[in-house]
Amino acid sequence: MGKSEVAAENRETIVMRLENYSSRAFDAIALRGNAISNDSKVDRPCGASGEMPVLGVNHFWQLEDVDPVHQAQGIARLRNYLDNAGWMSSHDSSPTVVKATNPHDGYVVWAKAIEDLRRLAVQVSSPCYKTSKLSP
Template identity: 25%
Template structure:
């Protein structure tokens, strides 16, 4: 079950952040230039806004990770990078999980995020939401996870190039 959830999250983020490509759009081959520090700070700022939108109090910091890797988009420039900030909120009341994830979806709508999606998992137990910021530089995937009273979040960057020199 955990593997399916993680695989769905990775697939959703890959589809949302594919170096400027969105459903129904043409390929944007220009990559922004940024350092890993700049991208990491951007992802953490978005994560802070996501956490604020949830409007719940729980334990964070467990299993938080900021990972950089080569951009997997087959059309990306050689040397292009991307990043994922993975984190979670634990120790939440079961009744708070889905309303918190729904508030995040509402935050996306109000703030003009694109590629919005919301659906229940196959077993109907958990709620998933995803969106991409209007600038198409960051995507967010979040899911309630009732078996562990947790919300999992992945904030992902679009592909970028590190400045030379």
């Protein structure tokens, strides 16, 4: 399948992968704080392919009340985990931001330390898929 092609997949499979990667990111960050997540997976439009809509799915969560020194350590642990697992880091990563893509399935993990708010934000995103099962 070329980069311009979009795979057909059901939303349940996509959400299951999102939850798996999100859980791994949480474990890798290994920080204490108030975990804030409404546990929703939000569809994002990517266009259309014939009759089928093309969507991706995002899962966003954050840790609040995290000391800025610990935020940087959590970002470093996540970056190390993703690198060791074979994810491709983006060039826009920094000591307070990590963004990496899984080269095998196109999922993306993004995390940012927001020091002045004592918050670490994380988003896991699926690649775009053709799907006829859009509702959760």
